[in-house]
Amino acid sequence: MGTRECKHICGESSQGIGEGGRTGEWRSARPVIDNDKCTPARQNKPACFLCWLYCPEGVISKTIPVQINLEYCKGCEICAQVCPTHAITMVNEEEFSS
Amino acid sequence: MADRKTSVQIIDGNRAAAIGATLSRVQVIAAYPITPQSPVTETLSEFVEEGNLKAEYVAVESEHSALAVCTSASIVGARTFTATSSHGLAYVHEMLHWVAGTRLPVVLACVNRAIGAPWNVLNDQQDSISQRDTGWIQIYARNNQEILDSVIQAYKIAETVYVPVMVCYDGYILSHTEMPVDIPSQDDVDGFLPPYKPHTTLDPASPRNYNLVTLANPRVNAEGVLCHGYMEIRYLLQEALQNSRETIARVGHEFGELFGRSYTGMFWEDRLDDADIVIAAMGSLAMEAMAAADMLRDEGYKVGVLGLRVFRPFPKSDLVKVLKKSRLIVVFDKNVSYGLEGATCSEIKSALYGSGANAVVRNFIVGLGGRDVKARELADAVRKSLPAMKEGALNNEYPEWICEI
Numbered sequence: 092m093g094t095r096e097c098k099h100i101c102g103e104s105s106q107g108i109g110e111g112g113r114t115g116e117w118r119s120a121r122p123v124i125d126n127d128k129c130t131p132a133r134q135n136k137p138a139c140f141l142c143w144l145y146c147p148e149g150v151i152s153k154t155i156p157v158q159i160n161l162e163y164c165k166g167c168e169i170c171a172q173v174c175p176t177h178a179i180t181m182v183n184e185e186e187f188s189s
Numbered sequence: 190m191a192d193r194k195t196s197v198q199i200i201d202g203n204r205a206a207a208i209g210a211t212l213s214r215v216q217v218i219a220a221y222p223i224t225p226q227s228p229v230t231e232t233l234s235e236f237v238e239e240g241n242l243k244a245e246y247v248a249v250e251s252e253h254s255a256l257a258v259c260t261s262a263s264i265v266g267a268r269t270f271t272a273t274s275s276h277g278l279a280y281v282h283e284m285l286h287w288v289a290g291t292r293l294p295v296v297l298a299c300v301n302r303a304i305g306a307p308w309n310v311l312n313d314q315q316d317s318i319s320q321r322d323t324g325w326i327q328i329y330a331r332n333n334q335e336i337l338d339s340v341i342q343a344y345k346i347a348e349t350v351y352v353p354v355m356v357c358y359d360g361y362i363l364s365h366t367e368m369p370v371d372i373p374s375q376d377d378v379d380g381f382l383p384p385y386k387p388h389t390t391l392d393p394a395s396p397r398n399y400n401l402v403t404l405a406n407p408r409v410n411a412e413g414v415l416c417h418g419y420m421e422i423r424y425l426l427q428e429a430l431q432n433s434r435e436t437i438a439r440v441g442h443e444f445g446e447l448f449g450r451s452y453t454g455m456f457w458e459d460r461l462d463d464a465d466i467v468i469a470a471m472g473s474l475a476m477e478a479m480a481a482a483d484m485l486r487d488e489g490y491k492v493g494v495l496g497l498r499v500f501r502p503f504p505k506s507d508l509v510k511v512l513k514k515s516r517l518i519v520v521f522d523k524n525v526s527y528g529l530e531g532a533t534c535s536e537i538k539s540a541l542y543g544s545g546a547n548a549v550v551r552n553f554i555v556g557l558g559g560r561d562v563k564a565r566e567l568a569d570a571v572r573k574s575l576p577a578m579k580e581g582a583l584n585n586e587y588p589e590w591i592c593e594i
Contacts, residue, residue: 094407094417100351100388100425101291104398107411112404 109163114148118166120181122159128178132156142170142179193448194374202363205333205370206272206298206356207232209340211242212378213296216267219247219258223277224310225360226300230272252277256284256295263293264399266387268344271295274360275302275316282320285353289324289426291400292388294347294354296340297325301472301523302360303558311559312360314472318500318524318532320355324426326433327500329472330358331457333368335498338450341378345440348385350433352426357500359473359523361559373448381447430502437499455504457496460486461511464493467548468571470521471497471533474556478521480564485571492571497533505540512541515548517578519571522588523556530554530588538584549577552588566591 126132130139132155143151150160151170159170171179200208206229210218218237220230236242245262249255252273259269273281278299288295299317303309317327326346330336336358343354358364389399407418417425438453445451459479461467466485468478475496485492495511512518522531529535534552541548551574556562570591 094415094421097410097414097416099417099422100429102400102403102417102422103389104401104410104416105412106396106398109411112408 113162114165115160115162118161118164118184120166120168120183121161121187122164122166122168122170122179123182124157124159125178125180126156128176129157129174130176130178139175141173141175145169145173193377195371195377195448197369197371199367200333200370201228201365201367202330202333202336202358203228203300203365204232205337206300206340206358207236208370208372209337210270210296210298211236212337212373212375213270213341213344213382214268214379215242215244215270217245217247217259217262217269218271219249219255219262219269220271220273221249221252221255221277223252223274225302225312225364226272226274226277226298228364229298229300233270252281253284256281256288256297259295260284260288260291260293263288263295264291264387264389265391266385268348268385269295270298272298272300274300275304275310278316278320279304282323285320285323285325287400288353290422292351292426292429294344294351294385296343296347297353297355298336298340299355299357300360300364301357309558310360312362313523313557313559314357314359315524315557317355317357321501321532324352324430325501326350326352326354326430326437328354328356329498329500330356330363331473331476331496331498333363333366333370334450336363337370337372338444338448338452341373341382342437342440342444342452344385345382345443346433346437349436349440350429351388352429352433357472362473371448371450377447381444434499434502434504437502452498455497455499455502455507457498458511459494459496461493461495464491465514465516466490466492466571467495467512467515467518468492468521468567469495469497469518469533469537471500472523474521474523474562477562477564478567481567481571484564484568490571500533503536503540508537508540509544509546512537512548513544513546515546517549517551517571517574519574520550520552521555521562521567521570522552523554523562525554525557525588534588547583549574549581549583551577551585554588554590557592560592562591
């Protein structure tokens, strides 16, 4: 079965997770959250969430504790930059592959 | 046909294009003025200003923006028109690819003009020939009536096969020369051309993203459906152009039934039935070739003329049918692929490959940058090519140029 079944005649997509493929594979450094520093986790209150707000990929949850969907996180580091308590560190992916 | 209301007006080619767009009820026009196309945009903006054409006329700062406006308008369901020439067409090159790749039925009138350097505002066909690989259907008009008729047909063709159409006509020779043009009534055009139905739907209730980054391989989308990779989308464009020939012929036939001027062929023929010598040319140049054929017929040569009308899709098999018997084909090109030869010559030769035809093919480059093309010169070129028939030298490596060098 070929791709004709999709009935598109030009590049077309509908909204949905993963429309651009598993973009997590693009990542060279992974954001790691230290929950001892992260405000919602430390205070057990729905507060701050600046990482959730700034994430351009929408892969950070507004939950306690905050979670990052690594299947689609491209590792852009914006979350680490905006975190007021420096709870997020970028760790080289090579350290996870070994 | 007798009961159809028409009016004959004496108009130039640019006005014929503007009236063709108006009768097609275009809804969005975006164009940037450039010689010799400017009167098209001026006329259309007048029609809109006077209230005789209910369309958005979008003033833009460049040809690139003009086609970007048409792209956006077309994707949300508006019938769009733009026009340009020469450097304007070169500047819009990128957007030509976008429109074709998005399969939007935009119609563009290209008023053929030479391209720099050096500066020149006069006619040849280098501008549109340089855009032949962008995925647009290209139709070349031979007179002002064909300009008007081709614009109207272009919408029906484009909106059927979802491929944009470029209607090309020679600058000054047609664009600024007045001739009688039979103008159909709005009612009749409405009967011929149904409203535009876009293949895309932009609806906030069902958000879509068009022309997203498309990876090399097919992929499964959010709904679990396997979608095209880049190559599949590009294949569909090629397939659409390959198949568009039937639509072009059908639309041309329907037009003939309604308006009495039939356009079923990808090219027109003059005295080809008994001809063993064929002059091939495109646009108004082929009209001049008819005068050359008259001279040669008087001398006893069996000469016919083949006037290419549709350059893309290129009518390979149709050409083979009419050229099979010919012994000499003299191709005149108002363009050149530098380092090789004229584009129509290359393509006619490629059509003949493997067909069993053994015609001698000679190519002459003429009329660049507005150089006057005289029928006498075309006839001389044919006479000059006659000895090759006896020698059987089928092909020459490079074309001859009819100029003073």
